[in-house]
Structures are given as C-alpha cells and as structure tokens.
Amino acid sequence: MNILLVTEYLPTGKRPVFQGGVQARSFFVSEYLRKINNLRILNSNAGSIEASSISLLRRALFAIRVMLSPIDFKPDIIEASNTTTYFPAFILAKRLQVPVVAWVPDILGKSWLKNFSLPVAVAGYLAERLSMALSFNHFIAMSQATRKKLVNLGVNEKYVTVIYGGVEIAKMNKDRGEKDVRPTIISISRLLKYKRLSDLVRAVAEVKKNHPSVRCLIIGEGPEENNLKVQITKHKLQKNVFLLGNMPHDEAMVRLKRAHLFCLPSVVEGFGLVTVEAMAAGVPFVSAGIPATREITENGKGGLLFEPENVNDLAKKLNMLLDDKILYEKKIQEGLKLAKRYDWAIIAKQTEAVYRKAIASH
Structure with missing residues (x-):
C-alpha cells in the first residue's frame, strides 16, 4: 500500500x-x-x-x-x-x-x-x-x-x-533501574497555559512541607517557561523544581523510569501519551481527572486523579502516593497491566x- x-x-x-x-x-x-x-x-x-x-x-x-x-x-x-x-x-x-x-x-x-x-x-x-x-x-x-x-x-x-x-512496551519494561535518591516527581509536557504546570509548581510547595527533599523535574519547552520561573522563585523552590527543556525521547524515558511519580495537570488532552508511558515504566501518575485521562486509565488505574485546577487536591494526591507504600505498589501493578493494551x-x-x-x- x-x-x-x-x-x-x-x-x-x-x-x-x-x-x-x-x-x-x-x-x-x-x-x-x-x-x-x-x-x-x-x-x-x-x-x-x-x-x-x-x-x-x-x-x-x-x-x-x-x-x-x-x-x-x-x-x-x-x-x-x-x-x-x-x-x-x-x-x-x-x-x-x-x-x-x-x-x-x-x-x-x-x-x-x-x-x-x-x-x-x-x-x-x-x-x-x-x-x-x-x-x-x-x-x-x-x-x-x-x-x-x-x-x-x-x-x-x-x-x-x-x-x-x-507505547513501546518492551523498551519501557526493560532496564527500569534504581529510583532517584530524592523523592522525584516528573512531568513531560509542552509548557503551554492549558497544561497547568504552574499548578504542579504550587503543589510541590505544599508537598515540600512533608517531604523537604522532594524534587520536581519538568521536561519540555514553550511560552509558559518564564511564568514557571517566576512561580519557582516566588515559592522558593529553586532547589526543588527544575526546568530541563526538551531532550531526546530515550533520555526523557530514562528520567521517567528513575522518578517516583509522574504528573500531568493538563486540562486539555485528547489522550495523554506520557501517562501511558509512565504506567508502562512502573511509575504511578497523579493527573487531572479530565475525560480523556479517565478513559485511558479506566478511572485511575495506575495512579490517582485529582480535581482539575485544584492545587490542594493535587498536593494531597502526591502526598498520598509518597506516603502510602502499599497504595504505591498497587498502582504500579495496575499500571503495568493496563499499559499492555497500548x-x-x-x-x-x-x-x-x-x-x-x-x-x-x-
């Protein structure tokens, strides 16, 4: 053809x-x-x-x-x-x-x-x-x-x-390796207004109260970069939140596998490919509970959903997975099983x- x-x-x-x-x-x-x-x-x-x-x-x-x-x-x-x-x-x-x-x-x-x-x-x-x-x-x-x-x-x-x-199932299941020493949240997204990454920065400020060494890595570029830098400075998160820019997909996947949590606070998504990649990598997600994300995760299998644009609920769900090891392991297994269909x-x-x-x- x-x-x-x-x-x-x-x-x-x-x-x-x-x-x-x-x-x-x-x-x-x-x-x-x-x-x-x-x-x-x-x-x-x-x-x-x-x-x-x-x-x-x-x-x-x-x-x-x-x-x-x-x-x-x-x-x-x-x-x-x-x-x-x-x-x-x-x-x-x-x-x-x-x-x-x-x-x-x-x-x-x-x-x-x-x-x-x-x-x-x-x-x-x-x-x-x-x-x-x-x-x-x-x-x-x-x-x-x-x-x-x-x-x-x-x-x-x-x-x-x-x-x-x-997702490339075989590659994502391979060489998951060790996790970062510091509790690490990662987001891979274009830096656009509707991706709501400023909500994640503000939520990290809350999570830091319970987990002082928490680290948040944001991979991507876009017009919201300057606004995110302002938010990072405002909340005194220069040692916690890092904007890494774009990078090759394979390098981004290595970073994803080493993280403890993936977060996608976006309120506009047709699917959300990185959410599936996170599940396949054994990394629980905390994402906005919009229709497309609810659909592809079967209402939260593999992670937790939070009320869109609700920073307090986002911080609460991040803390839940960082604090509850039984829940964390359950979400890993749910995600690995669900990701096989993609x-x-x-x-x-x-x-x-x-x-x-x-x-x-x-």
Whole structure:
C-alpha cells in the first residue's frame, strides 16, 4: 500500500525529540507502517512551529506547499494529522483522486479562545471547525472523548474509528533501574497555559512541607517557561523544581523510569501519551481527572486523579502516593497491566486496517 502522511513537523534521527503527542504518534506509527508499506511523509522543514501570530504565515505557506506539491508517486491513501494539515491534505487528495483520512488527537473548540493569543485562537478555531466539516473518507479519533466531540460537530459516527495512542512496551519494561535518591516527581509536557504546570509548581510547595527533599523535574519547552520561573522563585523552590527543556525521547524515558511519580495537570488532552508511558515504566501518575485521562486509565488505574485546577487536591494526591507504600505498589501493578493494551505495533495494524477500509469504500 502506498501511504502519504501529511504532518506539520516530524522529528528524525535515531534519538528523536518529541514536543507533543502528535509528533510521537506520527513518528512511531510511521516507523511501523513503513516496514510493510511504501510510506512517504510530507512535512514542514521546521523542527516545530510555536503557536504564535508570526507562525500563521509559515503555516499558511506550508499549507500552500502541500496543496501544490508535486508527488512523485501515486498514494493509495493520504492521512492528515493536525489542524494545519487537514484542509491542504484534503485538497491534495481531491487533486490526486485518492481517499483521505483525518487523524484527530483532540478537538480544542473554545479552548482555542481561552489558551492562545487572539490571532492564533481565531485562526485555530475557524480552521478546526471548517476542517471537520470536510467530507473525509474516514476519521481516526485518539479517544472516545475525541470521538464524542467529532460527532457533536456533525461527523457521522460510522466514519469515526477510535485508535488509541501507544507505547513501546518492551523498551519501557526493560532496564527500569534504581529510583532517584530524592523523592522525584516528573512531568513531560509542552509548557503551554492549558497544561497547568504552574499548578504542579504550587503543589510541590505544599508537598515540600512533608517531604523537604522532594524534587520536581519538568521536561519540555514553550511560552509558559518564564511564568514557571517566576512561580519557582516566588515559592522558593529553586532547589526543588527544575526546568530541563526538551531532550531526546530515550533520555526523557530514562528520567521517567528513575522518578517516583509522574504528573500531568493538563486540562486539555485528547489522550495523554506520557501517562501511558509512565504506567508502562512502573511509575504511578497523579493527573487531572479530565475525560480523556479517565478513559485511558479506566478511572485511575495506575495512579490517582485529582480535581482539575485544584492545587490542594493535587498536593494531597502526591502526598498520598509518597506516603502510602502499599497504595504505591498497587498502582504500579495496575499500571503495568493496563499499559499492555497500548502497544504501537497493535495500533499501527489498527491504523492500516482503517486505511484499507477507506480505500475499499472510495
């Protein structure tokens, strides 16, 4: 099967650096699919493009390049993987007269207006709404929560298949090694407003009262970095909270395995890949109890859920797992068992099956 994947940015090399779940999913699924298919990737040359006003022009130029791109082979199927790529990939598919699938990690909806600068918010909101109204041959939703949002937008549910994100089970179960000496909480996330990492910093200030040596590692980059630095200084956590920036995925996974807890306070997630990676690594999580996280963890298997945006509840749940060794061990075993269902090899096969279905019905 000839597959053309249209994605805005995709890390390359033996040690890829992921800046979000879209990149990770596109990378791993493409790696598996190319083993038995002829797969080509059409993506931006940039390693990433921040959601800033100036980025709108670069994204527009990329969209034009996709629509007018000379393709040196005839794909059997085209997949578009985010808001920037949906419309141009759809136009390219019509031009080539081939079926096109939209992979949808999440529908931000009004969250665009709450969490981004006005030009980006308006452009993102309109692009998302208009793209989801296009007659794609099929939609792949990353969770049931995302599927519901698609159906609420008017997408016929018979054209929506849920395929979860995944994890490299064998690698994550291997060489878990020793834990850090200090009680360590880790978060791996883009530093965006809706990720609510400032809530984690404030919660660490509370946890420090019971665990003075607690350490919090935040891996990722983004526009919230300066705000986080202010919060760290304000709460006198310079020796407790560390912003490590981006790093290769394999290095981030080593850090994850050595940590005692993983935390994702985000209030907007279509899936939450790192939560599954944490479970597979035997690291209990403390995450905001939003619909997608409740879904993929089956209401908290492998960790504890806290009330979104409630710093006191977050600190309470972190302390519970640090203090209760029986509960901690129970959550490790729950996570290891649950994570087995999220395997990239299985997910790639499910994705390939959707492609074949779309081709057959075109």
